[in-house]
Amino acid sequence: MSRTSPIPPRALVADIGGTYARFAVADLVTLEVSAVRRFRNADHAxxxxxxxxxxxxxxxxxxxxxxxxxxxxxxxxxxLTNAPWSFSQSALAGEAGLGHDSFVQ
Known part of the structure; x- marks a missing residue:
């Protein structure tokens, strides 16, 4: 019998463009998306x-x-191609306050 890890019930989903960052929370069981927000990248360091x-x-x-x-x-x-943000993939989860295994290449 194989062991499977449980699917987390909710996750942050984001689309980061050159001008705007779009965020939502996705229910990973129903695939419903909620709390959709859009922020200007220039408003955050x-x-x-x-x-x-x-x-x-x-x-x-x-x-x-x-x-x-x-x-x-x-x-x-x-x-980022059209924005001043840069980040380390390996460090972003911790810096953003997410779990250590949040980002997979």
């Missing part, structure tokens, strides 16, 4: 700060995330 702001704003605590970014993912450090 970093992606981690924007994530913390969003989660605080909607009153959610999640340990997992799926994030789409406007940038090539060639190495650990990601520099």
């Amino acid at each position: 970093s992606l981690a700060e924007a994530i913390r702001f969003y989660l605080n704003d909607v009153g959610e605590e999640v340990a997992h995330a799926g994030i789409a970014v406007a940038a090539p993912l060639l190495e650990d450090t990601v520099q």
Whole structure:
């Protein structure tokens, strides 16, 4: 018999573009999306700060995330193509207050 890890019930989902960051919380069982918000990237110093702001704003605590970014993912450090944000994939989860296994390359 194989062991499977339980699916977390909710996760942060995000689409990070050059001008705006779009966030929502997804129910991973029903695939329903809630708490959709859009923020200007220029209003936050970093992606981690924007994530913390969003989660605080909607009153959610999640340990997992799926994030789409406007940038090539060639190495650990990601520099957005049309925005000044850059981040380390390996450090982002901790900086944003998410679980350590939130981001998978």
